[in-house]
Amino acid sequence: MVEGGVVKAADKTEFTECWKVTWKTPYIMRLAFSAGIGGLLFGYDTGVISGALLYIKEDFEAVGRNTFLQELIVSTCVLGAIFGAAIGGFCSDSLGRRKTILVADFLFFVGAIVMAVAPHPWIIIVGRFLVGLGVGMASMTAPLYISEASPARIRGALVSMNGLMITGGQFLAYLINLAFTRAPGTWRWMLGVAGTPALIQFVLMLSLPESPRWLYRANRVDEARTILARIYHPDEVEIEINALKESVQNEKEIEDSIGTTTLSKVKGAFKDPVVRRGLYAGITVQVAQQFVGINTVMYYSPTIVQFAGFASKSVALALSLVTSGLNALGSIISMLFVDRYGRRKLMIISMFGIITCLVVLAIVFQQASIHSPGISQVESAHFGANSTCPSYFSNVNKNKWDCMSCLKAQCSFCSNAENQVSLFTPRPVFGQF
Known part of the structure; x- marks a missing residue:
């Protein structure tokens, strides 16, 4: 505060x-x-x-x-x-x-x-x-x-x-x-x-230095005045000191009426209808922002790119730069337009965009999985004798082999008893996982 x-x-x-x-x-x-x-x-x-x-x-x-x-x-x-x-x-x-x-x-x-x-x-x-x-x-x-x-x-x-x-x-x-x-x-x-x-x-x-407000509240007024003198014009220092004094007094009066513990402050906030509505709105926005799922994309972006067929780690990281770059660009855009178009409107537009993109991402992966060859988890982790993957045959330690070891955007070999795949015949990559 x-x-x-x-x-x-x-x-x-x-x-x-x-x-x-x-x-x-x-x-x-x-x-x-x-x-x-x-x-x-x-x-x-x-x-x-x-x-x-x-x-x-x-x-x-x-x-x-x-x-x-x-x-x-x-x-x-x-x-x-x-x-x-x-x-x-x-x-x-x-x-x-x-x-x-x-x-x-x-x-x-x-x-x-x-x-x-x-x-x-x-x-x-x-x-x-x-x-x-x-x-x-x-x-x-x-x-x-x-x-x-x-x-x-x-x-x-x-x-x-x-x-x-x-x-x-x-x-x-x-x-x-x-x-x-x-x-x-x-x-x-x-x-x-x-x-x-x-x-x-x-x-x-x-x-x-320490925050001038914290110093003033700790009765270290002279230190607070010294810091404010480095931030404000000399004519404005006393004005800010007086503003600090009034603000701290109001805060202490509120604490005296509702208590200083965290629980008492929360109870006091819910008793005030204006504060309560603001608290509900703030919590709802923060929870919605987290549960919309964008953090999943940010934490697993390179992994998602790999599952899309780009197994090269450097390529996956390079393509993930697009996501993080657009994220930073969005912050700049919001800073420039938040007061022109309003907080609520920009928030609704951004939430709608996030939800739409995540739904599209889910549908694309679901459809790719449905239309890909049916390969079990066991077969994916350890190919059988009918495998057609050349990298598998050339690998010394076959017990630790899995598809992600050699998966490339232009190359995917695997088969099982029901679905024979010829050598050098590219297939969709999603069914392997």
């Missing part, structure tokens, strides 16, 4: 004002950029595991043959983020926004190193959970720090940049995955490099 209690959305004029203000006062952009790396961390982690998983399955046979382990490696980070966001709220109030971000960076960095050197899949899962804790804390605290350490007239524009950093981080992750496709260690480098943004943010945050 900031002065006045709200962070309004940015319009076109505010983005222009943001450019002018930050050009004259680079310190403001330094604050926003340093904290905004938290969004980059979240986006990078979302994208990097999708490519790394392709190579983890190669190095660990248990992961390649156990979809539960694959899903656990991906989802453990989200589980950690749930706890991280909850812990982040408490830490940001008790320790301060800056220290909470530093703790998040430490967790993210340690988690990235643990994953990079993991000798066993379960160690990767532990690292993913640590990364999730860091991501959850940073994604909750970073926007709060930006809103409280930026001028009111450009606050919306700077906070909006956090969303762009998330989608930009996803795009960056796919680029880095593609860069390490031929490097020794592949997935270890992909996951290890994830600690770099956390290390950069940790170093930058060490030289930055």
Whole structure:
């Protein structure tokens, strides 16, 4: 919460004002950029595991043959983020926004190193959970720090940049995955490099001050005034101090009436009809955004491309760049048009587009599976004596063979007793899985 209690959305004029203000006062952009790396961390982690998983399955046979382990490696980070966001709220109030971000960076960095050197899949899962804790804390605290350490007239524009950093981080992750496709260690480098943004943010945050609002609430008024003097024009500092005073007093009065515990605050929110309606709307939008299924595409994009017939990992990662690139482009478009066309209209259009594309994706894969040769899971994992796949016959260790080992967009050989396939006769790839 900031002065006045709200962070309004940015319009076109505010983005222009943001450019002018930050050009004259680079310190403001330094604050926003340093904290905004938290969004980059979240986006990078979302994208990097999708490519790394392709190579983890190669190095660990248990992961390649156990979809539960694959899903656990991906989802453990989200589980950690749930706890991280909850812990982040408490830490940001008790320790301060800056220290909470530093703790998040430490967790993210340690988690990235643990994953990079993991000798066993379960160690990767532990690292993913640590990364999730860091991501959850940073994604909750970073926007709060930006809103409280930026001028009111450009606050919306700077906070909006956090969303762009998330989608930009996803795009960056796919680029880095593609860069390490031929490097020794592949997935270890992909996951290890994830600690770099956390290390950069940790170093930058060490030289930055605490949120002026948190300092004022902690009765450190002089420190808050010193920071505001670096952000605002000298004539505006006292105005902001008075705004802080009024806002903090109002907040304390509300806490005195409903209590300071999380449970009492939730009860107080539901008692107020205006707040309750806003809470319902906010929760519904967030839940709908997650359950629509876009995260599945983002986490498994290269795998989906492989099942479409492009087995080359580098090709799958390159084609996945289209998805992450359009995702980042969508963030920019929403920032430019949200105030011209309204939040509700853009949200409905985007949700309709997501649902439509996911339904089309499901139908395409279903139809491809129906019209492909009927190959059982056992036959797919281990061909019989009537196999016509030349790569299978030339493979030394046939017990560990599966279709994905040689699947190419232009090549797919397999057969069973009911469906003989001649050598060098390409067939649809979907029936193999």
